[in-house]
Amino acid sequence: MTPVVELSKVRKVYPGPGASGGHVALEDVTFEVARGEFVCVVGPSGAGKSTLLRCLTGLAAPTSGEARFGGEALRSVPAAVGVVFQDYGRSLYPWLTVSRNIELPLKVRGVPRAERSGRTADVLASVGLADAGRKYPWQLSGGMQQRVAIARALVYRPDLLVMDEPFASVDAQTRFGLEDLVLRVRAEFGVTVVFVTHDIDEAVYLADRVVVLSRPPGTVSEVVDISLPGPRDQIATKRMEEFARHREHLLGLVMTR
Amino acid sequence: MPRSLSLTGRILTRLWLPVVLAAAWWVSSAGSTSLYFPPLSKILAAVWTQWAAGPARAQLASSLEHLVTGYALACLLGVGFGALLWSLRHVRDATSPYVYFLYVLPAPVLVPAAMTLFGLGFSMKVVLIAFAAMWPVLLNTLDGMRGVDPVALDTARALGVPPARRVLSVVLRAASPQIAAGLRNSLQVAIILMVVSEWVASTDGIGYYIVNSQESFDYTGMWSGIIVLAIIGTVANLAFVAAENRILHWHYGARAVEGAR
Numbered sequence: 128m129t130p131v132v133e134l135s136k137v138r139k140v141y142p143g144p145g146a147s148g149g150h151v152a153l154e155d156v157t158f159e160v161a162r163g164e165f166v167c168v169v170g171p172s173g174a175g176k177s178t179l180l181r182c183l184t185g186l187a188a189p190t191s192g193e194a195r196f197g198g199e200a201l202r203s204v205p206a207a208v209g210v211v212f213q214d215y216g217r218s219l220y221p222w223l224t225v226s227r228n229i230e231l232p233l234k235v236r237g238v239p240r241a242e243r244s245g246r247t248a249d250v251l252a253s254v255g256l257a258d259a260g261r262k263y264p265w266q267l268s269g270g271m272q273q274r275v276a277i278a279r280a281l282v283y284r285p286d287l288l289v290m291d292e293p294f295a296s297v298d299a300q301t302r303f304g305l306e307d308l309v310l311r312v313r314a315e316f317g318v319t320v321v322f323v324t325h326d327i328d329e330a331v332y333l334a335d336r337v338v339v340l341s342r343p344p345g346t347v348s349e350v351v352d353i354s355l356p357g358p359r360d361q362i363a364t365k366r367m368e369e370f371a372r373h374r375e376h377l378l379g380l381v382m383t384r
Numbered sequence: 385m386p387r388s389l390s391l392t393g394r395i396l397t398r399l400w401l402p403v404v405l406a407a408a409w410w411v412s413s414a415g416s417t418s419l420y421f422p423p424l425s426k427i428l429a430a431v432w433t434q435w436a437a438g439p440a441r442a443q444l445a446s447s448l449e450h451l452v453t454g455y456a457l458a459c460l461l462g463v464g465f466g467a468l469l470w471s472l473r474h475v476r477d478a479t480s481p482y483v484y485f486l487y488v489l490p491a492p493v494l495v496p497a498a499m500t501l502f503g504l505g506f507s508m509k510v511v512l513i514a515f516a517a518m519w520p521v522l523l524n525t526l527d528g529m530r531g532v533d534p535v536a537l538d539t540a541r542a543l544g545v546p547p548a549r550r551v552l553s554v555v556l557r558a559a560s561p562q563i564a565a566g567l568r569n570s571l572q573v574a575i576i577l578m579v580v581s582e583w584v585a586s587t588d589g590i591g592y593y594i595v596n597s598q599e600s601f602d603y604t605g606m607w608s609g610i611i612v613l614a615i616i617g618t619v620a621n622l623a624f625v626a627a628e629n630r631i632l633h634w635h636y637g638a639r640a641v642e643g644a645r
Contacts, residue, residue, distance in 0.1 A: 184542065204542050209542070210538075232544055
């Protein structure tokens with residue numbers, strides 16, 4: 128079976144002064160994500176996590192190497208990819224209501240009006256915001272805004288959902304709720320997830336596999352299988368001995384290299 | 385932050401000064417026998433008999449026609465060329481010195497040139513208004529579009545919004561508060577050019593009426609024309625602000641929330 132998305136020998140250089148012809152963000156990154164998998168990408172700051180995400184979604188082209196989605200080289204963001212950005216405040220359009228933000232990707236895909244509003248209501252209910260459709264994003268709390276962004280990325284039923292440190296700017300309690308929400312919608316929509324984070328606990332809690340990036344320039348230093356049973360639970364899972372073991376191992380990787 | 389006033393309070397804060405000034409003018413000019421400064425009561429009577437009910441209504445109508453046509457053209461051309469320059473980076477780099485050159489040129493000096501090219505009629509005035517009022521819109525559109533958040537653009541690409549639609553429903557929309565500032569600036573320029581274009585070798589419009597009254601020693605008529613101009617400017621501005629508050633309510637709402645956090 129072909130993987131949903133794969134990177135092979137991806138190198139990304141941002142032009143500028145320097146011996147290597149600029150800033151090398153990624154150096155020889157290779158990994159793949161199978162259908163239905165939940166993969167987290169962790170690494171020290173500056174390891175090129177965001178660059179990796181841009182190459183993975185087709186927002187940026189690698190300098191060399193190749194990014195493939197469904198076996199085909201990425202040239203732009205495929206219609207079957209959903210992206211959730213870290214900064215929901217800049218990613219949600221303030222001039223559109225919550226419903227219209229979510230309807231936008233359906234509109235550009237030519238989905239008829241009646242179906243659009245039905246699907247928007249459904250996905251809003253899935254993220255627990257059934258009553259927020261008529262509000263504007265800026266009238267909601269940060270956690271609610273990020274749920275709107277997740278709903279907007281899910282409404283066109285993508286095969287792959289890519290999230291870039293989506294919960295980095297919400298408080299801890301909200302974050303736990305959102306993590307469980309992501310696990311729930313992943314099961315509900317049967318979507319493959321790549322989740323970039325700098326939080327090791329979050330990665331272990333969510334992932335089937337964790338890709339660890341090295342210090343810059345980023346390469347894959349290790350891929351760790353997370354053998355925790357599902358469904359995960361914020362208290363029970365995090366109390367497990369295995370959780371602690373994975374956590375320690377990953378922290379060691381991120382801190383020392 | 386100051387406590388917000390009630391609606392009546394807000395209206396009173398805005399209105400007390402003009403009311404006091406108008407009253408002062410009315411009282412001090414009441415017994416005036418000066419040819420140049422007739423009593424305000426006589427001027428206001430002329431506004432009514434000449435402009436609202438009388439023969440000057442034709443001048444008012446033709447002025448408004450010049451203004452509306454010229455301003456509408458300026459808005460379309462300004463936003464259109466602004467968006468075009470934004471999307472063609474090389475053209476933008478090549479043209480920007482000239483754009484600023486034309487922008488800083490005081491438009492009234494173009495009246496003789498416009499007369500030579502377009503004669504003395506309707507088209508000369510409309511072209512002049514459109515040309516002069518285009519620049520604030522154009523520059524604000526360009527600037528607003530350049531300031532669009534890259535995350536907003538990435539989001540549009542990720543959602544599958546096609547390029548042309550990205551410009552219309554994301555970039556222009558995000559730039560709309562600044563475009564509105566340009567449109568408002570252009571409105572003032574358009575009103576100025578409306579009057580100036582009617583001063584010179586013209587036989588219609590408010591500007592013509594004012595100059596003509598002054599030349600024929602009808603100072604009451606002259607003052608009434610000036611008051612009518614002030615009324616046009618005020619009404620146009622109020623209408624603009626009302627439309628802006630409606631269309632950009634999301635912008636003010638989001639900004640208020642940001643300020644409160």
